[in-house]
Every structure is written in structure tokens, then in C-alpha cells.
Amino acid sequence: MSSSNLFEEKTVRTEQIFQGRIISLQVDEVELPNGSIATREIVRHPGAVAVLPIKGDRMIVVEQYRKPLGKSLVEIPAGKLDGGEDPLEAAKRELMEETGYTCPTIRHVASFYTSPGFADELIHLYVADELVPGQANPDEDEFLEVTEVTLDEAKALIREGRIEDAKTIMAVYAWQLYRLTGSYA
Amino acid sequence: MSSSNLFEEKTVRTEQIFQGRIISLQVDEVELPNGSIATREIVRHPGAVAVLPIKGDRMIVVEQYRKPLGKSLVEIPAGKLDGGEDPLEAAKRELMEETGYTCPTIRHVASFYTSPGFADELIHLYVADELVPGQANPDEDEFLEVTEVTLDEAKALIREGRIEDAKTIMAVYAWQLYRLTGSYA
Numbered sequence: 477m478s479s480s481n482l483f484e485e486k487t488v489r490t491e492q493i494f495q496g497r498i499i500s501l502q503v504d505e506v507e508l509p510n511g512s513i514a515t516r517e518i519v520r521h522p523g524a525v526a527v528l529p530i531k532g533d534r535m536i537v538v539e540q541y542r543k544p545l546g547k548s549l550v551e552i553p554a555g556k557l558d559g560g561e562d563p564l565e566a567a568k569r570e571l572m573e574e575t576g577y578t579c580p581t582i583r584h585v586a587s588f589y590t591s592p593g594f595a596d597e598l599i600h601l602y603v604a605d606e607l608v609p610g611q612a613n614p615d616e617d618e619f620l621e622v623t624e625v626t627l628d629e630a631k632a633l634i635r636e637g638r639i640e641d642a643k644t645i646m647a648v649y650a651w652q653l654y655r656l657t658g659s660y661a
Numbered sequence: 662m663s664s665s666n667l668f669e670e671k672t673v674r675t676e677q678i679f680q681g682r683i684i685s686l687q688v689d690e691v692e693l694p695n696g697s698i699a700t701r702e703i704v705r706h707p708g709a710v711a712v713l714p715i716k717g718d719r720m721i722v723v724e725q726y727r728k729p730l731g732k733s734l735v736e737i738p739a740g741k742l743d744g745g746e747d748p749l750e751a752a753k754r755e756l757m758e759e760t761g762y763t764c765p766t767i768r769h770v771a772s773f774y775t776s777p778g779f780a781d782e783l784i785h786l787y788v789a790d791e792l793v794p795g796q797a798n799p800d801e802d803e804f805l806e807v808t809e810v811t812l813d814e815a816k817a818l819i820r821e822g823r824i825e826d827a828k829t830i831m832a833v834y835a836w837q838l839y840r841l842t843g844s845y846a
Contacts, residue, residue: 482733483726483804494678494686496702499779501679501686506728514802516728517681519704521779541668542777543691543701548667549777556778586819588827590775591782592727592734593741594684594706599827617699619668634771634846642773642784642827649834649846656841661819661834 483509485516498522498556499595521597525567526554528585528647529577530605534624535651536575537644541619550623550633551641554599563587563600571604575622576612579604585650585660590642599643603650603660627652668694670701683707683741684780706782710752711739713770713832714762715790719809720836721760722829726804735808735818736826739784748772748785756789760807761797764789770835770845775827784828788835788845812837 485506494501500520508514529536529552541548555570557563564582572578585601614620625633630648633639639648654660670691679686685705693699714721714737726733740755742748749767757763770786799805810818815833818824824833839845 480732481726482724482806484733485726485728496688497700499702499704501704503681504728508802509804512802515682517684518729519684519686519779520729521776524778539667541666541670542774543670543689544703544705544779544781545774545777547665548669549774551777586830587822588825588830589727589730589734590827591706591780592730592736592826593709594704594729594782595776595780596729597776597779598825617693617697619694621667631846637772640773640783641777642775642831645771645773646827646831646834649831649838652838653834653841656838661816 485514488513517594519595521595522559523557523563523598523600524554525557525563525570525600525602526552526643526647527567527571527582528552528601528603528651529571529575529579529607530603530651531607531624534626535630535648536577537623537625538574539621539623549641550639551644552647554643564602567600567602572610573613573615574620576610577604577607578610579607581606583660586646601643601647601650627655670699673698702779704780706780707744708742708748708783708785709739710742710748710755710785710787711737711828711832712752712756712767713737713786713788713836714756714760714764714792715788715836716792716809719811720815720833721762722808722810723759724806724808734826735824736829737832739828749787752785752787757795758798758800759805761795762789762792763795764792766791768845771831786828786832786835812840
């Protein structure tokens, strides 16, 4: 594995297509390593955090409607970074807003790009396993149902296609690894 | 967990913003469960496949430049579905094109939405652990470096932030679970 600029694509031209409330879209014309020209459709996103909340032998999940899919999904608590926000602070905030729980010892598990082919969204995943109950406070345009499931239930929901969110499946795998090895990653 | 239309957001108006070569973008005005109106920025994507290729005690990864990030990433072989293509066939095709290997017994691990907040991209993840060598044949605008890493090396690369792709981290976790439990998921 070599430098992180391997096969760099130099920007020839950038066309700004859309600047939205959350994402923006641009189309870049790029020069490939062989000198030919290609276009790249690129979505910019502010980045996000996700939290695996562990409460005894259960994890806390939230079900919410996802308009891009036209259905609701079962996911771990998550949310966008508010401009310049520290990811750890954002993770604590989202956990509290969506579930009411706080956690003094929230820990980083992994950070990852969700769709590197067309988007720059980076998610920071944390685990919160010392939960202190409190009052949930979702955003005004956010409607959530909070549920708790065991590891076996979560694995079954993945197999049945009822948990079908990438960060949530990754969190369930990390939780199972923790149970087996004592380490989340 | 209730119906998959929980907290449905009814479309009031759709504005088509962009129709690209790969993705499209629309902005929907929606009616929330409390009757108020919100906007949703939605990226449409054809869906993709990813393959974890296991060769003895190593997995095969490819490093390629990702223009949205301005750097190259280490990932498992993956690619978009060609219009209407069967995901299993696409997985076999991508494995062969990017690494040269074929696999008669490729198996499904999980399917997941990568960014359900703003995109409908669905990735189908497979494992290929009976590899037959052959000739790689990448797309003409695709430049790849193929490498092999052990599980311990892959875990270290995740910890060091050198593997930072969601589907690849998920695949490494699934591989470790297979080593520990005999099942990929």
C-alpha cells in the first residue's frame, strides 16, 4: 500500500450544481492517470456521528422514516455534525436528544466514509456503555421510536433484512466482537 | 418495532435538480406526522455490490483514488449495478474485473443502505473464499492497485485510519466473526 494520492485525478473544471440545506452537489471534470478525461459527480456532506448505546444485555435503536427510501429504518442514534462541531460532543448530543441517555465514558470505535464513490460523508462511530437516564429531546422535524434489542435479536433482524443500515450493522458486528474478544475493534 | 411506514412523510412536491451519469438529485417538500412541512434533499443511486475475497489467511483489497475525498482509499472490490443487473452476477463481475479472480461459491453476507439520510444507495455484500486465479480487467476509467492483507494487518489498518471505508470495515469485522464463530453474520 503506497501513498494516499495513488492514481490522483487532477481537477480540470468544477461545476457547482446545487447548494442545499444539508448537501451540495458538484460535477468535476478530471484528468485520469492515463491522460484521458472523465467526469465525477460529487456530493458534499458535513459529516455525521453515530452511537452504539449498550444498556446491560441490550442495545438501544431508533426507528425513523427515511424519505430517500420511502420507508422507516431501524438504526443506532446518529446525526449530522453541526458546523464545526467536535464529533465526540456531537455524539453525546445525539445520544441525549434521541434517547434521553447521557454517558460520561463514550468511546470512539471507528471512522469511515459511507459512499466514497460519490460522497464525502464521514461518520464517526462511538460506543456508550455506561448510560445515565434522562429526557429525550429530538429535533422538531425528527420523529423517532426508541426500542431495545438483545444481540441475538439484532443479529436476527439483520438476517431478516429488518436492520439494513450500514452503520447499525457495523455496530452490531462490533458489539459481538466485544462480547467475544473484549475489544470493540 | 412496528410497520415500516412509521412516521411516514408524504410528498407534497418534488423538484428534480440533476440527472447525472450515475446519480440524480431531487428536493422533496414533505408533510411531517405533525402536519408541518420540511424539505428533503435526496440522491438517487443505482445500487452497488461489494465482495470480500478471502485467499487462505489473507483478504484481497484494492486501493483506488476517490475524487470526492481527494485521496485514495483501501477497499474491498466493489462497483455499481449495471442497469437491472442481478447483484450476485455483478459481484462475480466486479471480483473478476478488479482482481482477476473468479469464485464458484460466492455467498451473500448482508445488504445495507450506506447513507439513508440523504441517499438510496443499497450495497449487497458477498464473501468469496474459493478463489480461482485469472486475468483482471478493470473499467477504462478505473485505476487500481491490488494488495493482500492478513486479518491482523487489516485490523491495524482500521485502527491507524488507513482503512476508512464503511463496507470494508464491515467486511473485516464479518471476517473476524467468521474466524471466531464459523459464521460471517
